[in-house]
Amino acid sequence: MEAGRADRKVVPFPLRGNFANIGDLRFRRLVGDEAWAQLPAAVRARFSKRVAGGRTILYAGEIVECRMSRCGWLLAQACRLVGAPLPLSRDAFVPAAVSVTEDELSGGQIWTRIYGRRRGFPQAIHSAKRFAGPTGLEEYIGRGVGIALRAEVANEALHFLSDHYFLKLGALRLRLPRWLAPGRMRVSHIDCGGGWFAFVLLLEHPLLGRLLRQTALFQERKAPEDGGPEDAP
Numbered sequence: 001m002e003a004g005r006a007d008r009k010v011v012p013f014p015l016r017g018n019f020a021n022i023g024d025l026r027f028r029r030l031v032g033d034e035a036w037a038q039l040p041a042a043v044r045a046r047f048s049k050r051v052a053g054g055r056t057i058l059y060a061g062e063i064v065e066c067r068m069s070r071c072g073w074l075l076a077q078a079c080r081l082v083g084a085p086l087p088l089s090r091d092a093f094v095p096a097a098v099s100v101t102e103d104e105l106s107g108g109q110i111w112t113r114i115y116g117r118r119r120g121f122p123q124a125i126h127s128a129k130r131f132a133g134p135t136g137l138e139e140y141i142g143r144g145v146g147i148a149l150r151a152e153v154a155n156e157a158l159h160f161l162s163d164h165y166f167l168k169l170g171a172l173r174l175r176l177p178r179w180l181a182p183g184r185m186r187v188s189h190i191d192c193g194g195g196w197f198a199f200v201l202l203l204e205h206p207l208l209g210r211l212l213r214q215t216a217l218f219q220e221r222k223a224p225e226d227g228g229p230e231d232a233p
Helices: 002-007 013-021 026-031 041-046 070-082
Strands: 056-068 094-103 108-115 123-130 138-142 145-154 157-169 172-175 184-193 196-205 209-221
Touching: 026 145, 041 184, 041 196, 056 070, 070 209, 094 123, 094 209
Parallel strands: none
Antiparallel strands: 056 094, 056 209, 094 108, 108 123, 123 138, 138 145, 145 157, 157 172, 157 184, 184 196, 196 209
């Protein structure tokens, strides 16, 4: 018995990384094949990358616009209670970075955003995207608070629109009424060519109007052994 075990071929753990070469089709399924085909090749490539097997995808750039109304600024400060998912300052032309890794518990993705500030330490924002719920995609931002998102394609850009907000307490999932929600959120991924893309966050309230608009430009950064920034697809 022991000799038989010794003859077995042992597969080393790092081999898990080979699965990262298999494309991730989940974002494509959310929008459908016809809409997916309308996206630029660079956008399709970014949202088809797998981050399993311990991989991390890094994007670096800068915030070029951050406008908040007075109510928007107050909302951002109040959201500190659930992890500060909104920018806390109006600083523009400051560095920004995003990392994307796998969430092994849910099979989704963990997004970490770092926003530079002119005063104090950079702001760190953590959220988890899970391919679940009635819309097929949810983003958890902290303290059990989450957003059900709808993905759609328009004007050759990929957009994530808030469908509703919810509170998850263990197995209990409570949908927040519209009057308690902070407003309609839209996050857009717009390809700019040359390996660059724009991340645009827009938050609008039905009564208070536009609360927030933030625009950041990013480019993928590869590990040094991979040869530096990614070439444009």
